[in-house]
Amino acid sequence: MPVLIVEGKRYRVGDLAGEEPFLNIPVDEQNVGLEVLRQSSGQPTTVFVRAGSRVISVSVQRHDDQHVYLVEVNGKPLTVTFDEDSWSAGSGETTVTDGPALVNSPMAGKIAAIKTAVDLKVEEGQSLMILEAMKMQNEIASTKTGVVKELYVKQGDLVKAGDRLCLIG
Numbered sequence: 001m002p003v004l005i006v007e008g009k010r011y012r013v014g015d016l017a018g019e020e021p022f023l024n025i026p027v028d029e030q031n032v033g034l035e036v037l038r039q040s041s042g043q044p045t046t047v048f049v050r051a052g053s054r055v056i057s058v059s060v061q062r063h064d065d066q067h068v069y070l071v072e073v074n075g076k077p078l079t080v081t082f083d084e085d086s087w088s089a090g091s092g093e094t095t096v097t098d099g100p101a102l103v104n105s106p107m108a109g110k111i112a113a114i115k116t117a118v119d120l121k122v123e124e125g126q127s128l129m130i131l132e133a134m135k136m137q138n139e140i141a142s143t144k145t146g147v148v149k150e151l152y153v154k155q156g157d158l159v160k161a162g163d164r165l166c167l168i169g
Contacts, residue, residue: 005081006071009162011106012143028106029125029141052134100169101144105159109133114155116148116166128166131159144168 004011014026021036035050046059059072069080112132116122122142131138149169153159 006078009104029143030106030138052136054134100149100167101142101146102167103128103140103143103165105131105140105161105163105165107131107133107138108160109138109158111153111155111157111159111165112137114151114153116151118148118151120148122146122148122168129153140165142168 037048040046071078109131113130127139146168150167
């Protein structure tokens with residue numbers, strides 16, 4: 001699964017599913033629903049999408065480097081890079097990673113529920129906690145099979161995108 005690096009934060013992104021205007025995209029083991037409202041044909045390409053109750057404009061322009069894009073989200077400039085090492089050969093197989101895996105928050109929100117505890121065994125894809133963001137309940141899933149070594153949050157905590165949530169060893 002490819003990894004996008006946005007302002008230093010890593011996001012595992014899957015293939016788009018659905019048909020326009022309603023699309024789903026897996027981001028860090030969660031499905032994000034989007035409704036495409038309008039798309040420009042100029043350069044840079046600008047797409048207006050609805051995610052939940054928010055309308056977002058996204059402008060994308062390829063940089064000289066073929067894996068770097070200049071992106072504006074609601075007018076805020078971002079640099080987005082594809083992590084080539086994370087591309088699989090299209091086999092769809094899960095990449096096995098040795099060592100601990102840090103699970104970070106994909107977005108700002110409130111920890112609505114914790115579904116695991118320190119020293120519990122978890123499977124890859126298993127729900128670890130629920131993050132409430134923009135009035136939506138988002139499951140945070142384990143990125144690997146292992147044992148929960150540390151929990152950095154508790155129910156009710158407010159987190160920002162990129163904040164560490166737990167460590168899987």
